[in-house]
Amino acid sequence: MVVFIVRRLIETLAVLIIVSILSFLLLHLLPGDPVASMLGSDAKPADVAQLRHELSLDKPITLQYVDWISGVLHGDLGKSINFRENVSTLIGQKLPITAYLGFLALLVSIIVGIWAGILGATRRGGFIDGLISLLANVGMAVPTFWLGILGIYVLGLKLDLLPIQGFTWPTVNLWKSLGQSVMPVFCLAVPGIAMLARQTRSSMLETLQQDYIRTAYAKGLRERTVVYKHALKNALIPIVTLLGVQVRYLFGGAVLTETVFNIPGMGRLLVTASFNKDYLVVQGCTLFIGVVVCLTNLIVDLSYGWIDPRIRYD
Numbered sequence: 001m002v003v004f005i006v007r008r009l010i011e012t013l014a015v016l017i018i019v020s021i022l023s024f025l026l027l028h029l030l031p032g033d034p035v036a037s038m039l040g041s042d043a044k045p046a047d048v049a050q051l052r053h054e055l056s057l058d059k060p061i062t063l064q065y066v067d068w069i070s071g072v073l074h075g076d077l078g079k080s081i082n083f084r085e086n087v088s089t090l091i092g093q094k095l096p097i098t099a100y101l102g103f104l105a106l107l108v109s110i111i112v113g114i115w116a117g118i119l120g121a122t123r124r125g126g127f128i129d130g131l132i133s134l135l136a137n138v139g140m141a142v143p144t145f146w147l148g149i150l151g152i153y154v155l156g157l158k159l160d161l162l163p164i165q166g167f168t169w170p171t172v173n174l175w176k177s178l179g180q181s182v183m184p185v186f187c188l189a190v191p192g193i194a195m196l197a198r199q200t201r202s203s204m205l206e207t208l209q210q211d212y213i214r215t216a217y218a219k220g221l222r223e224r225t226v227v228y229k230h231a232l233k234n235a236l237i238p239i240v241t242l243l244g245v246q247v248r249y250l251f252g253g254a255v256l257t258e259t260v261f262n263i264p265g266m267g268r269l270l271v272t273a274s275f276n277k278d279y280l281v282v283q284g285c286t287l288f289i290g291v292v293v294c295l296t297n298l299i300v301d302l303s304y305g306w307i308d309p310r311i312r313y314d
Helices: 002-029 034-039 045-054 061-073 087-122 127-141 144-158 174-207 211-218 223-234 236-260 266-275 279-307
Strands: none
Touching (some): 087 266, 236 279
């Protein structure tokens, strides 16, 4: 177990190093000068050179990376070029919003997706199973941003049922917060519901064919007991694996959702920083997302032993 954890931590560190290098290089290879865009086209060359020196952009790219990564190791993600604020402070301000909406979306995905998958598996070949499979395929294919725009047009502009933009914390105004959260959470949850429903159905169909399940039915146990107490736990491993992947999709979906609904979260911050070539903000956000995803995958790997005691890490 200890050897497995150490090996996974080393692999995680290697992945994070690769992520930091790629994000750093890709942004620096894009055309355009962030200093020139900040000062405008009428800026004097001397002012541009001075600002580039202040931001350390006049150094070789390798030294810029070394300076940045050494600062990260000391808890300093640098200072934003456009916001003129520490990147760690910006992430601390925007992350709670993204985490709140992402948590709600993940919760909805787990409840609805797993329930739909179980229902489809236990009603295999019937109308309900066909309907769930159809909706799951549609949910996986539909683009998140299109779903958001459609929701704004129908529910916001035509029917005037829900707010079309903004974010409010529940502690400030509960009803307004619920109204503003419905469409973003729904857009974030739909792909997860579809994937979990398909995977749960597939895993449950395989598990329900096992001998011990038939024995449980033969003993006279109720279907609800057999499905939820015996079959579901043994079908959870591929589902839990998919939940780890879902965290990555939530961050990706947040970029689109927060842009469409004008939500001041981490996804919108990342988009704004990318357009403005705010290197340090993009690098800090990318590194943070990489850390979260890697730690989530590590937790998922360790949870296999708890779900199925037959699994060993030797």
